[in-house]
Amino acid sequence: METQQKTADEIKDLKACLNDLITVLALPAIWSIHEPSQMVSTLLEVLVGMRRLDFAYVRLGDSFGCGAPIEMARLAQPRNVTPQEIGQALTPWLEDGPHTSPILVPNPIGEGQISISTFRLGVQDELGVLVAGSRRGDFAREIERLLLRVTANQAAIGLQEARLLSEQRRVAEELDQRVAQRTQELAMANDELTKEIAERKRAEEKLRRDEKELRRITDAIPQAIGVLAPDGTVLHANQVALDYTGLTLEDLKTDDFRKRLFHPDDLDKRRNALEHGVPFEVELRARRKDGQYRWFLFRYNPLRDDEGRIIRWYATGIDIEDVKQAEERIRNENMALREEIDSASMFEEIVGSSDALRKVLRQVAKVAPVDSTVLILGETGTGKELIARAIHKRSNRSSRAFIRVNCAAIPSSLIASELFGHEKGAFTGALQRRLGRFESANGGTILLDEIGDLPAETQIALLRVLQEREIERVGGSQPISVDVRVVAATNRDLKAAVAAGSFRQDLFYRLNVFPVQMPSLRERVDDIPLLVEYLIERYAKKAGKKIRQIRKQTLEVFQTYDWPGNIRELQNVIERAVVLCDGDTFSIDETWLKGEQDRQAGPAVPLAATIAEREREMIEAALVQSRGQVSGPTGAAARLGLPRQTLDSKIRNLGIDKRRFTTQSA
Secondary structure, X not given: OHHHHHHHHHHHHHHHHHHHHHHHHHHHHHHOOXXXXXXXXXXXXXXXXXXXXXXXXXXXXXXXXXXXXXXXXXXOOOOOOOHHHHHHHHHHHHOOOOOOOOEEEEOOOOOOEEEEEEEEEOOOOOOEEEEEEEOOOOOOOHHHHHHHHHHHHHXXXXXXXXXXXHHHHHHHHHHHHHHHHHHHHHHHHHHXXXXXHHHHHHHHHHHHHHHHHHHHHHHHOOOEEEXXXXXXXXXXXXXXXXXXXXXXXXXXXXXXXXXXXXXXXHHHHOOOOHHHOOOEEEEEEEEOOOOOEEEEEEEEEXXXXXXXXXXXXXXXEEEOHHHHHHHHHHHHHHHHHHHHHHOOOOOOOOOOOOHHHHHHHHHHHHHOOOOOOEEEEOOOOOOHHHHHHHHHHOOOOOOOOEEEEEOOOOOOOOHHHHHHOEOOOOOOOOOOOEOOHHHHOOOOEEEEEOXXXXXXXXXXXXXXXXXXXXXXXXXXXXXXXXXXXXXXXXXXXXXXXXXXXXXXXXXXXHHOOEEEEOOOHHXXXXXXXXXXHHHHXXXXXXXXXXXXXXXXXXXXXXXXXXXXXXXXXXXXXXHHHHHHOOOOEEOOOOHHHHHHHHHHOOOOOOHHHHHHHHHHHHHHHHHHHOOOOOOOOOOHHHHHOOOHHHHHHHHHHHOOOHHHHHHHHO
């Protein structure tokens, strides 16, 4: 009977296990698409009820993306214990590797001991561990362990699928998030691009409106104005620029317009300046529609957008031709003034009251207010230049320039350039355009001193100036109008020169409109005391001396001497005497003048020949002492007390070869 009962119990138990197996096999259908925690909760509840367990415990690893192990437990009876406390109590039997089940361990949920069976989840035990615990004495039988192992395998399969599903969901969610984020970014970028395009369109529209308004404004400005692209291409030019050049806006937009507009010598001045991107200015000669070039000052200023890029260049041109002419005129006037300072006139004001001088001054008073050409005649040293200056100062041109030109002191090859100017490249050494003395004197007076030494070809050009009031620069083809009063001076007999064919008759008549004959000093004997007092005071002050009186005998000598060198000779004698004077009484060594008087006495020879021969001797003696040097403090001019230009003229007129004295010295 006992054997039959045991067999009956085993059959009953086997049936129960089969029913439990069916239940376990049905679990995947129950927890499909559930989260791992839901699957574990269902599994634990089924095991505790199905196998009459005291507790069932599961620990899942962090492979489910939770960041920490998942611990869950189900108890047959409510107990005040947490899954973590159960797991901590079981840890020694869960981490030391596989154990033979069942294992008798301290009861983690109560008193005494309890049998547990542990089952690893996953092929490599990577999913976690399942623990079943019961205080039944027959726990766990072989078939029960088999059932629990099947349950663990089913749980492992379900958890693996859940993990894969969870990973798929995570990847899908992450992909959805990225897609959503990228979509949002693209939407934002599209919005920004749309805004930018709209803003650029508004800016371009505003720029068009501004440029249209600017064109109206620039057309009303009396200056040449141009609007350029960043590369320098002309976009717009105001009406003033178009009217000046005679070109259309389409002409200005061509590649070669600069060659048509600017002077060839100025084309390189603006090159590469636009590339620097900073404001700059440049002086260029722009061609007027009639073919003439005028100087302009062009200023270039860039216009930038909000990002600092250059979008336009604005160029303004100011006509500075008059300024350039004035600068050139001032340079020539300054040069003339420097020459005048270097060769200062013999005294600074007219001194004397003789009838001969009064006659000249009355002539000056009458001719000065009118623009008639004046020819001043007289011996060397009589003060012809001083009279010319007096005419200018009393004229309506007194506020303008007075330009003096010594025609004898300028080489014949350069006299035309000096008087009328030259263009760049007109001859070797003409590196730039230069205004002549006539242009520098425009509006004023020009003194042509020693006019009798003017070369024949220059006489023709001067005749045209006097007739037509026009000049042509050397190397130029454009006539230039000048408004200049001409005063000429000479110590030569121009009528004799006309008769000899060395001076043009028609030019003589043009110059001889109002002749003024300067008296010699021997014709102004009454003026000598005044001149002596004036010159003594002048040179004494210069030498830092005080001379209070003049020896009567000295004054008598001065008044009886013939003075072939006129006032200039008197000036030199007085200057030398002042230098040698030790007291406050002025006197001279009478032999200075008596020797000259004695040399004048002798065989009857023409006066002009005697004077010329005496000048030759004095000049040659001075050249010997100075070794052929004319200018400078030790030159022949300084030794003779003559301006360098005057001595050069005399050397040419007398046919003296300066090189001979240099060679002799060597």
